[in-house]
Amino acid sequence: MRYSVDNDRLLQSFLKLTSFDSESYGEREVGEYVTAELKKLGLQVRTDTTDAGFLERHPGSYPNIYAVLPGTGEKKDEEPLLLAAHLDTVSPGRGKKAAVHGDGTITSDGTTVLGADDAAGIASILEALASAIEKGLSHPDIEVLITPAEETFCEGSEHFDYSLLRSKKAIVLDLDGPVGTAANTAPTILSLDIEIIGRAAHAGFAPEDGINALSIAVEALSGLPVGRLASGSTVNFGTIEGGTGKNIVPGRVRITGEVRSHDHSEALRRRDEIFARFEETAKKHGAKAVCGGKEHIRAYLVDEDAAIVKHFYRAAAAVGAEPGALRKTYGGSDANRLNEHGIESLVAACAMENVHTTAERTNIKELAGAAELTLALIAE
Numbered sequence: 001m002r003y004s005v006d007n008d009r010l011l012q013s014f015l016k017l018t019s020f021d022s023e024s025y026g027e028r029e030v031g032e033y034v035t036a037e038l039k040k041l042g043l044q045v046r047t048d049t050t051d052a053g054f055l056e057r058h059p060g061s062y063p064n065i066y067a068v069l070p071g072t073g074e075k076k077d078e079e080p081l082l083l084a085a086h087l088d089t090v091s092p093g094r095g096k097k098a099a100v101h102g103d104g105t106i107t108s109d110g111t112t113v114l115g116a117d118d119a120a121g122i123a124s125i126l127e128a129l130a131s132a133i134e135k136g137l138s139h140p141d142i143e144v145l146i147t148p149a150e151e152t153f154c155e156g157s158e159h160f161d162y163s164l165l166r167s168k169k170a171i172v173l174d175l176d177g178p179v180g181t182a183a184n185t186a187p188t189i190l191s192l193d194i195e196i197i198g199r200a201a202h203a204g205f206a207p208e209d210g211i212n213a214l215s216i217a218v219e220a221l222s223g224l225p226v227g228r229l230a231s232g233s234t235v236n237f238g239t240i241e242g243g244t245g246k247n248i249v250p251g252r253v254r255i256t257g258e259v260r261s262h263d264h265s266e267a268l269r270r271r272d273e274i275f276a277r278f279e280e281t282a283k284k285h286g287a288k289a290v291c292g293g294k295e296h297i298r299a300y301l302v303d304e305d306a307a308i309v310k311h312f313y314r315a316a317a318a319v320g321a322e323p324g325a326l327r328k329t330y331g332g333s334d335a336n337r338l339n340e341h342g343i344e345s346l347v348a349a350c351a352m353e354n355v356h357t358t359a360e361r362t363n364i365k366e367l368a369g370a371a372e373l374t375l376a377l378i379a380e
């Protein structure tokens with residue numbers, strides 16, 4: 001078959017990739033390994049970051065890996081394509097031991113994640129590149145971007161020099177679900193960090209002197225919708241901490257949370273409403289609310305007629321993958337950053353299930369399907 005891959009080499013590559021401890025900010029070993037593999041395949045590889053302080057802050061991390069496989073054959077001068085994946089895993093990800101079961105399923109030993117997120121993406125890319133070269137398939141320039149610290153709101157790809165990229169379209173291999181499906185829209189994610197500053201006082205001797213920051217926080221929170229809203233946006237308050245003792249009126253309380261929305265302006269509007277509610281409630285009681293947070297990633301929607309969507313469907317059809325409908329994801333990925341930089345990007349399913357849990361799994365057949373699809377993306 002035109003897009004068959006070396007299943008045994010793919011499996012060994014996947015197992016090798018998952019054998020590294022590579023939680024976010026600890027990607028150095030796996031980064032060195034992937035860089036060496038790309039060089040072995042003859043690609044031109046660069047590792048650099050636009051944030052000189054990133055590796056000082058995170059000495060166990062690794063820069064973004066950018067590599068190019070030059071085009072060849074009749075497709076040599078066609079539009080280049082970018083393939084992307086990430087190096088890091090979530091925790092618990094130290095001491096991972098992948099187990100291959102008789103039915104082809106691959107799991108961890110139950111104490112850690114497996115790391116298919118995103119070893120499956122990297123293994124698919126490495127195997128597809130190796131197969132394209134071996135088979136002498138004609139293809140345009142293929143750019144590869146492998147990022148660190150994706151699981152921490154895509155911090156690695158925040159510090160990439162996008163002027164290096166020539167591709168106008170990209171596939172990010174980093175999604176669960178059956179191979180052949182892809183997400184064309186992902187949300188804006190805003191974090192919330194709110195501090196209520198009241199006044200501490202002794203709860204028995206002088207409660208009149210205090211301003212209870214905890215009561216203010218509860219009053220503000222009680223008027224705010226949480227969970228999935230009618231618009232599809234989500235709001236969560238995740239932590240609350242503060243106070244110093246049972247007999248002290250709490251002078252400070254800190255609340256963190258997040259807002260997600262596929263509509264960027266709605267996310268901003270929701271956040272501003274939340275901030276206003278805390279500020280007004282605090283003011284009413286003579287306290288102050290200091291509201292902050294960060295825009296982690298920005299929402300995108302790739303049009304169903306976009307070139308990258310047609311390209312993806314063509315490749316999926318070529319390998320007989322179920323032509324899944326495009327779907328929404330509520331998580332961010334490096335596709336958010338790429339789309340923000342004007343590169344039309346989909347996130348494609350690449351053989352991972354139950355991600356971010358110790359029940360994470362994949363199987364040999366799905367892995368092969370993901371690698372074959374990646375090969376078809378290169379050559380179709």
Ligand SMILES: [Zn+2]
Binds near residue numbers: 117
């Ligand atoms: Zn991932």
